[in-house]
Amino acid sequence: MYLSRPARWCLRIWCALVLVVLYAPIVYVARLSVNTAKNFAWPPSGFTLTWWQRAYHEPGPRLALLHSAQTGLWAAGIALVLGTLAAFALTRHSFFGRTPISLAVVLPIALPGIVTAIALLSAFQRLGIDLSLETLVVAHATFCVVIVYNNVAARLRRLAPSLEEASADLGGDPFQTFRFVTFPMMRSALLAGGLLAFALSFDEIIVTTFTAAPSYKTLPLWFADNFSRPNAIPVVNVVATFVVLASTIPVYLAQRISDGAATFSAETRG
Amino acid sequence: MRRRVARAFARHERLRLGLELSAPIAWLVVIYIGSLVALLVTAFYRLKTDPTGLITTIDSTLHLDNIRRLWDESVYRTTALRTLESAGIVTVVDAAVALPLAFYMAKVASRPARRALVVAVTMPLWAGYLVKGYAWRALLDPSGGALHEIFGHTPGFGFASTTIVLSYQWFPYMVIPLYAGLDRLPDSLLEASTDLGAKAGRTFRSVVLPQLRPAIVAGSIFTFSLTLGDFYMNRIVGGTNEFIGNVVYREFSVNLPFAAAYSLVPVAIMVVYLLVARATGALEEL
Known part of the structure; x- marks a missing residue:
């Protein structure tokens, strides 16, 4: 589509404005993490690394990071298995009940988090299950399945079944076909889906509020606790800044490997 | 074996x-x-x-008491309508802001710029939903917040702020499906439209938008559902306003059956939304 030069410039300016708004709160938090004052007051003043030092020595943030990573890895791992299986079943076969099952897969992300949260919590309570890491992982994996499912299903729909048929014709059994033909072609979709599932679990708070054991503080729960303590706010700012900076590594790697497919959405041409 | x-x-x-x-x-x-x-x-x-x-x-015998209470006490109807209104505004704002950005990413930007932009719009998802919420609280604060100090105006804490902050929070969930949808749209279609004499605006209306409809619906499922279930942002920047989520959260520990009944409101809304969305093929694009 032909766009005039002014039209292109308008689009560029629009993008720049959106990015400024998108990053302003994050930059503000990063600036406050080295602020001398303890509050959010404008304008920020001074420069100190005290809070970074203090955050480094405090056990709370480190434990919360560990808990979030643990939950995210479990949830993403389970979602990878279930989401891939569901993607194969729903894209490669047609059968009675396919439509309701494909709706059941998207339901956990399409229904508001609070509904998932109270449904699962009241089910746990009714069954007499105490809240623990397991209950939290069950809840997170439930809404992560659809992320992996969508990435893998989009890839499978694009893959020509003729390649797999060729493998079978050449004598490959289903395991060999999967290992040498199908899996290599869907590896980047798995990676993109897995990473995004991890990211969603890592920052989830609503379902987590209801299904985590009281003593098990994930990072968002730790944030929620510490925002009400004025003395802790600088440390909260440090931890938040640290997570953003650290997340550039997985995001960059995923970008390199999957060539632009790291989305929660049907994949792109990249 | x-x-x-x-x-x-x-x-x-x-x-x-x-x-x-x-x-x-x-x-x-x-x-x-x-x-x-x-x-x-x-x-x-x-x-x-x-x-x-x-x-x-x-x-645990079945009654309609909760449903009747939801219907009779107008506060619950007002709260539900307020939440729906916010979800609608968030969805429209996000779609309107995201469309030009996604279009630029998919169809105008060079390959390296496109890659950088994909990273740039997904990175904020890692920055912590609550942290961004509190940062907005500080920016919006009528007594000495940045917006007040720099621009001399702030919407303060209330419905407007909650809606602004929710639009901000869910923005990446709208951009990414739109970008993926536009990326799949072949350039040749746009060229054909130009060759047949259509100007950019006409091509956008008659070619891009119809093709993009499933992607827009997919994005709107996220923004709509996430808003319907939210209660933290309202607590942080919403003043005394309540959303469905706040009521369900409060009632859950006091009166579970009533919380369950009220949560059926967003469930019903989303199920209808999904059934309509399925017809457009949007569920494949979530």
Whole structure:
């Protein structure tokens, strides 16, 4: 589509404005993490690394990071298995009940988090299950399945079944076909889906509020606790800044490997 | 042994399908749908106080008390409508802001710039939803917040701020499906439209938008559902306004059947939304 030069410039300016708004709160938090004052007051003043030092020595943030990573890895791992299986079943076969099952897969992300949260919590309570890491992982994996499912299903729909048929014709059994033909072609979709599932679990708070054991503080729960303590706010700012900076590594790697497919959405041409 | 299993899989497609489906079905249908159905039933229970008035238990015979209360007490209707209004505004704002950005990313930007932009719009998802919420609180604060100091105006804490902050929070969930949709749209279609004499605006209306509809619906499912279930942002920047989520959160520990009944409102809205969305093919693009 032909766009005039002014039209292109308008689009560029629009993008720049959106990015400024998108990053302003994050930059503000990063600036406050080295602020001398303890509050959010404008304008920020001074420069100190005290809070970074203090955050480094405090056990709370480190434990919360560990808990979030643990939950995210479990949830993403389970979602990878279930989401891939569901993607194969729903894209490669047609059968009675396919439509309701494909709706059941998207339901956990399409229904508001609070509904998932109270449904699962009241089910746990009714069954007499105490809240623990397991209950939290069950809840997170439930809404992560659809992320992996969508990435893998989009890839499978694009893959020509003729390649797999060729493998079978050449004598490959289903395991060999999967290992040498199908899996290599869907590896980047798995990676993109897995990473995004991890990211969603890592920052989830609503379902987590209801299904985590009281003593098990994930990072968002730790944030929620510490925002009400004025003395802790600088440390909260440090931890938040640290997570953003650290997340550039997985995001960059995923970008390199999957060539632009790291989305929660049907994949792109990249 | 392995060979025999492999042969069985190759011959019996149904066996393979059964194995592929059993785990996801066990998880999603038994655990998730099971819990949802239990919640649905709970909505028709009610609280019962024993004769001393001290011990409250749940009476598990079916009644319509909660539904009647939701209908009769106007505060719940107002809250539901307020939440819906916010969800609608968030969705429209996000779609309007995201469309030009996604279009630039997919169709105008060079490959390296496109890659950088994909990273740039997904990175904020890692920055912590609550942290961004509190940062906005500080920016919006009428007594000395940045917006007030720099621009001399701030919407303060209330409905407008909640809606602004929710639009901000869910923005990446709209951009990414739109970008993916535009990326799949072949450039040749746009060129053909230009060759046939259409100007940019006409091409956008007649070619891009119709093709992009499933992607827009997919994005709107996220923004709509996330807003309907939110309660933290309202607590942080919403002043005294409440959303459905706040009521459900508060009632959950006091009156579970009533919380369950009220949560059926967003469920009903989203189920209808999904059924409509399915017709557009949007569910494949989530």
